[in-house]
Amino acid sequence: MDSATALQESILDNLKSRKWRAGHRIPTERSFSEQSGLSRATVRRVLAVLKERGLITQTVGSGTYVSAHIAEALAATTDGGPAHSASPAELMSARLALEPAIIDMVIGNANSADFERMHECCNKAEAATTLEDFERWDSLLHEVIADSAHNSFISGVFRLMNQARSDAEWGTLKRRSATPERRLEYQREHRSLVEALQQRDAVRARELCIDHLVHVRVNMLGN
Incomplete structure (x- = not known):
């Protein structure tokens, strides 16, 4: 598993376990970058994928948050x-x-x-x-x-x-x-x-x- 995939899975684990719940503000790109050793550009791409799947939302000047619709978004990622x-x-x-x-x-x-x-x-x-x-x-x-x-x-x-x-x-x-x-x-x-x-x-x-x-x-x- 490459580092970008590992980061994505780590974030998903926090969402699925409910450690990070709806409305929770998650770490910044900079923080993720320092923790994972990935460039901020790579971290940004990982977050973009999660945002596209409806798992997180991003507000300019405020931060990145767990989506209010997290339950439905997680359900959509399952195979049945x-x-x-x-x-x-x-x-x-x-x-x-x-x-x-x-x-x-x-x-x-x-x-x-x-x-x-x-x-x-x-x-x-x-x-x-x-x-x-x-x-x-x-x-x-x-x-x-x-x-x-x-x-x-x-x-x-x-x-x-x-x-x-x-x-x-x-x-x-x-x-x-x-x-x-x-x-x-x-x-x-x-x-x-x-x-x-x-x-x-x-x-x-x-x-x-x-x-x-x-x-x-x-x-x-x-x-």
Whole structure:
């Protein structure tokens, strides 16, 4: 593996492991150059490839950041696998089994930075002007909650579930079932869930989580 490829794989590892999350400012070209021994021109080409794939964004005078759409961009780099072969019904069954089950771990391990990210996802979802943007921040909220358990295996499982949510069949069902009224209901449910988690109320948070997922399942699948 040449040095440029090694640098690209190193950056990808940080993105896939969620060490660098959406909005995270990554090192400068100069820093990468010093760390890898590559010229800044080569580093720039590596970053250009990642930017083209939608993994990072660059702002003149500000820096290079992990894309807000990182989950979808990473999903697009995979070849399929179990996440992309799961039906919406299978995904909802998995979510109902797994998401309430990690509530105790989230409440036990979440810190102030985790709650800030949850509120940020709620804010961005509520401000979204398109269904696609709303769904992006909706899915990221559930992933952020899972990350708050601070267990790398659980985080990996939830990233797979979010990859499944990028599947075309899921998107079609979500668009078909979406109404302004339902979106407002989801937003209220998200806020209530985050508040219960922040209050360390495991019983309430678990009830809200189950109610929300059942609500989504009924709206999308009819049962």
